Amino acid sequence: MNIPFFGDLPSDVLVAWIFSVILGIIVSIFIIKKKKLPVIWEYIRTTNHRKIGTMYILFGVLFFIRAGIDALFIRTQLALPNNEFWVFQYEKYNEVFTTHGTMMIFFAAMPLLLGLMNVVIPLQIGARDLAFPFLNAVGFWLFLAGAIFFNLAFFFNTTPDVGWTGYAPLSTSEYTPGPSTDYYVFGVQISGLGTIFTALNLIVTIVRHRAPGMKLTRMPLFSWAALITSFLILIAFTVLAIGLYLLMFDRLFGTGFFSGDEGSPVFWQHLFWIFGHPEVYILALPAFGMFSDIIPTFAKKRIFGYPAMVISLALIGFLGFTVWSHHMFTVGLGPMANTFFAITTMLIAVPTGIKVFNWLFTIRGGVLRMTVPMLFSLGFIPSFVMGGVTGVMLSVSAADFQFHDSHFVVAHFHYVILASTILGIFAGLYYWYPKITGYMLDEKLGKWHFWLFLIGYHLTFFPMHISGLQGMPRRVYTYGADEGLTTLNFLSTIGAFLMGVSMLFVVWNLYKTHTKKEKVGNDPWNGRTLEWTVASPSPEHTFDPMPVVKEMDPFWYAKQENRELETTTKTRAAPIAINTIIPILMAFSLFVVAVGLTFTWYWLAIAGGVLLFSLFIIRSLTDERKDHYGKGVETNE
Amino acid sequence: MKKLSILPIFLFLAGCNITVLDPKSSTGKEQSFLIWFSFGLMTIVVITVFILFAWFVFKYRYTKEKDDVIPKDVKGNLKLELTWTILPVLLLAVLAVPTIAITYDQSPVSDAKEELDGVPIDVKAEQFKWTFTHENGKEVTDELVIPETDAVIFHLKSADIIHSFWVPALAGKVDVFPDKELTYEIKNPEAGTYKGKCAEYCGLQHADMTFDVKVVSAEDYKKYIEEEE
Numbered sequence: 001m002n003i004p005f006f007g008d009l010p011s012d013v014l015v016a017w018i019f020s021v022i023l024g025i026i027v028s029i030f031i032i033k034k035k036k037l038p039v040i041w042e043y044i045r046t047t048n049h050r051k052i053g054t055m056y057i058l059f060g061v062l063f064f065i066r067a068g069i070d071a072l073f074i075r076t077q078l079a080l081p082n083n084e085f086w087v088f089q090y091e092k093y094n095e096v097f098t099t100h101g102t103m104m105i106f107f108a109a110m111p112l113l114l115g116l117m118n119v120v121i122p123l124q125i126g127a128r129d130l131a132f133p134f135l136n137a138v139g140f141w142l143f144l145a146g147a148i149f150f151n152l153a154f155f156f157n158t159t160p161d162v163g164w165t166g167y168a169p170l171s172t173s174e175y176t177p178g179p180s181t182d183y184y185v186f187g188v189q190i191s192g193l194g195t196i197f198t199a200l201n202l203i204v205t206i207v208r209h210r211a212p213g214m215k216l217t218r219m220p221l222f223s224w225a226a227l228i229t230s231f232l233i234l235i236a237f238t239v240l241a242i243g244l245y246l247l248m249f250d251r252l253f254g255t256g257f258f259s260g261d262e263g264s265p266v267f268w269q270h271l272f273w274i275f276g277h278p279e280v281y282i283l284a285l286p287a288f289g290m291f292s293d294i295i296p297t298f299a300k301k302r303i304f305g306y307p308a309m310v311i312s313l314a315l316i317g318f319l320g321f322t323v324w325s326h327h328m329f330t331v332g333l334g335p336m337a338n339t340f341f342a343i344t345t346m347l348i349a350v351p352t353g354i355k356v357f358n359w360l361f362t363i364r365g366g367v368l369r370m371t372v373p374m375l376f377s378l379g380f381i382p383s384f385v386m387g388g389v390t391g392v393m394l395s396v397s398a399a400d401f402q403f404h405d406s407h408f409v410v411a412h413f414h415y416v417i418l419a420s421t422i423l424g425i426f427a428g429l430y431y432w433y434p435k436i437t438g439y440m441l442d443e444k445l446g447k448w449h450f451w452l453f454l455i456g457y458h459l460t461f462f463p464m465h466i467s468g469l470q471g472m473p474r475r476v477y478t479y480g481a482d483e484g485l486t487t488l489n490f491l492s493t494i495g496a497f498l499m500g501v502s503m504l505f506v507v508w509n510l511y512k513t514h515t516k517k518e519k520v521g522n523d524p525w526n527g528r529t530l531e532w533t534v535a536s537p538s539p540e541h542t543f544d545p546m547p548v549v550k551e552m553d554p555f556w557y558a559k560q561e562n563r564e565l566e567t568t569t570k571t572r573a574a575p576i577a578i579n580t581i582i583p584i585l586m587a588f589s590l591f592v593v594a595v596g597l598t599f600t601w602y603w604l605a606i607a608g609g610v611l612l613f614s615l616f617i618i619r620s621l622t623d624e625r626k627d628h629y630g631k632g633v634e635t636n637e
Numbered sequence: 638m639k640k641l642s643i644l645p646i647f648l649f650l651a652g653c654n655i656t657v658l659d660p661k662s663s664t665g666k667e668q669s670f671l672i673w674f675s676f677g678l679m680t681i682v683v684i685t686v687f688i689l690f691a692w693f694v695f696k697y698r699y700t701k702e703k704d705d706v707i708p709k710d711v712k713g714n715l716k717l718e719l720t721w722t723i724l725p726v727l728l729l730a731v732l733a734v735p736t737i738a739i740t741y742d743q744s745p746v747s748d749a750k751e752e753l754d755g756v757p758i759d760v761k762a763e764q765f766k767w768t769f770t771h772e773n774g775k776e777v778t779d780e781l782v783i784p785e786t787d788a789v790i791f792h793l794k795s796a797d798i799i800h801s802f803w804v805p806a807l808a809g810k811v812d813v814f815p816d817k818e819l820t821y822e823i824k825n826p827e828a829g830t831y832k833g834k835c836a837e838y839c840g841l842q843h844a845d846m847t848f849d850v851k852v853v854s855a856e857d858y859k860k861y862i863e864e865e866e
Contacts, residue, residue: 305713332819335744346729357721363693385686389679398739399671401809405836469657471805473836476844
């Protein structure tokens with residue numbers, strides 16, 4: 001369809017425009033009618049950790065739904081051999097799997113995890129906020145600016161189609177000229193920068209702002225996981241930033257890092273996977289942490305082998321940096337490299353196995369309450385093990401020559417990422433929902449969600465192991481009727497739609513919960529850690545007076561012995577939450593820079609840069625604590 | 638538990654001719670051996686976990702009688718924890734031996750130092766077709782004919798971006814790069830007709846970048862490369 005200004009728009013983009021405009025109008029009417037504008041204005045300027053965490057989660061869910069719909073398009077196109085579903089063949093198919101991968105990793109899984117950490121970590125360790133509330137807001141808005149920038153590509157029909165891995169030379173300007181790949185480069189770069197800031201913030205918070213008495217050896221495992229994950233982010237996302245930076249120069253200014261005589265496409269693969277493999281653990285470790293907190297809560301029993309759980313987290317994190325070339329066994333690095341990376345990859349199975357058995361033995365001897373968060377945690381264990389063992393199979397490098405880039409690999413990484421990250425996020429959201437909103441999600445609808453999702457997940461991805469071994473490469477939009485792939489693919493498609501249906505139960509659940517408006521108390525789950533001592537939803541000024549921690553799971557043991565937690569008023573100066581418009585403006589100015597560079601409107605890029613520096617100057621001249629002096633806030637460092 | 642019950646069905650399916658598990662070359666047979674071997678070892682792990690999981694979840698689930706029970710805290714158990722650290726290490730050591738042996742033998746190499754013995758074929762990949770050049774200079778597009786022989790040596794190079802050369806029925810894949818030539822050896826291919834594919838995403842028509850593979854007898858191969866197209 002030809003539309004002035006936009007040019008030829010394919011029907012899927014047109015539908016998206018119409019849908020978005022209608023949705024935009026409905027949301028605007030709702031906001032104005034319910035007089036929610038002040039709330040939005042408040043959230044735009046907030047630096048409070050719970051509010052920022054809530055925004056991370058909201059947008060994470062939004063992008064999760066978008067990327068999930070992309071997955072349904074992929075599965076519908078692949079349902080039957082030689083199928084032609086709507087527009088999803090050739091470049092449209094390539095765009096849709098690129099979007100699905102990039103969005104799920106960077107704009108759904110990451111913000112959902114960072115959101116949960118934002119909300120929960122300060123409450124778990126007895127901090128009043130993250131160490132740098134202002135930086136936290138900057139990190140969030142950078143994530144959102146990057147995500148919006150990436151999403152815009154679709155509306156202008158210039159969606160990137162280089163895969164979420166963006167392999168050079170396909171991603172260089174010679175093979176993908178035009179702005180499409182730039183949306184990928186800048187979208188991921190800007191949001192990645194925000195992720196690095198948040199990781200720094202979490203590290204300092206966990207190191208500096210624990211409650212008195214909370215030694216590292218008494219810290220809840222989710223906080224431990226957040227600490228180790230943050231170190232992984234710090235290193236891995238920095239490498240990604242460098243890779244994207246070099247790719248940007250290759251694309252815009254004709255340098256030759258990843259092609260030509262001096263450069264090599266293999267360099268990109270190394271940089272990408274030095275980021276990419278730790279990223280897998282960046283996604284998995286926080287989930288491991290959540291399960292390690294949720295399982296003891298609902299087994300009424302402390303975690304089995306706490307020191308081993310911490311050490312294995314650290315070991316997985318460390319080994320995660322030594323395995324990246326197992327994504328490149330077919331690249332021709334030679335037998336020595338292939339062997340080394342096969343062995344290191346196998347080694348990672350050991351600390352992972354320790355964790356699995358420790359969870360099993362936490363269950364042993366407990367009294368298991370089958371709440372929704374517990375169901376998701378229990379569903380994780382066998383599912384994750386099934387994905388883990390195919391990981392060991394993939395590490396066998398000569399066998400990987402067959403597995404590599406086939407649907408077997410697609411099956412493997414969906415198995416591990418969905419089992420750990422997605423089930424973990426669901427478990428965490430159901431578990432901490434009272435702490436975020438003050439309401440409890442409906443248990444019955446939650447169980448529907450769990451079972452449909454779990455069955456759909458196995459039905460989708462189990463057959464892919466076989467279709468991969470049957471010779472189906474990944475990232476193909478079709479296959480022949482004579483290849484023995486029809487039944488397997490059809491099963492996968494049914495499974496994908498089951499997962500889609502399960503998400504409708506989430507929507508219903510949210511609607512039901514927020515119309516019933518039944519407030520719950522501080523401690524709806526009979527929890528073990530400090531977050532259950534504060535009000536639900538958590539207030540802006542928490543832990544006054546500050547609890548003193550004498551053991552692991554302090555709240556649980558206090559309840560068992562019918563005593564109150566000891567408190568003290570002698571605490572370190574706490575970070576101050578303020579309202580400021582500067583973070584969102586900073587993110588906006590980087591957004592402007594990205595637009596300028598993408599379309600080579602350099603004047604606009606310079607304008608964005610100038611705005612950013614002015615904001616730095618304004619920020620440097622502002623004394624943000626000023627408002628608080630008058631209120632007599634103690635700062636007895 | 639549902640998962641356990643569907644597992645045998647898929648194992649049964651696995652029996653009936655899954656391409657990769659029923660390979661037609663000795664290179665592919667070594668790879669499918671590794672796949673089966675690692676699958677066997679990993680099945681032990683999966684079954685152990687599934688049994689413990691099902692047993693514990695069933696036995697320790699909440700029932701009305703347990704309403705007031707506060708279970709005993711167990712901090713850990715050094716012996717048990719050592720067991721599930723050491724046993725996996727041993728299991729992986731068992732897996733590592735054939736892995737290393739076969740990987741050393743099979744890994745594709747760049748700039749092969751010594752000339753490998755076998756029938757050489759030059760493979761050129763480009764968006765979105767394959768060109769195969771035989772010893773005597775005969776060039777064919779999207780159709781690969783090779784003889785039943787001890788070894789076929791592929792010299793692979795790309796004219797534009799990265800592709801990947803894959804004949805699932807014969808052996809594993811090897812990437813094809815624009816800036817370096819890789820050498821990959823397939824040993825003892827068996828006569829038959831197979832399908833070849835590009836396995837590295839390469840743009841618009843990646844899915845259509847397939848080729849036909851025919852393995853013929855040595856005499857037929859001789860005739861084939863002599864005849865004009």
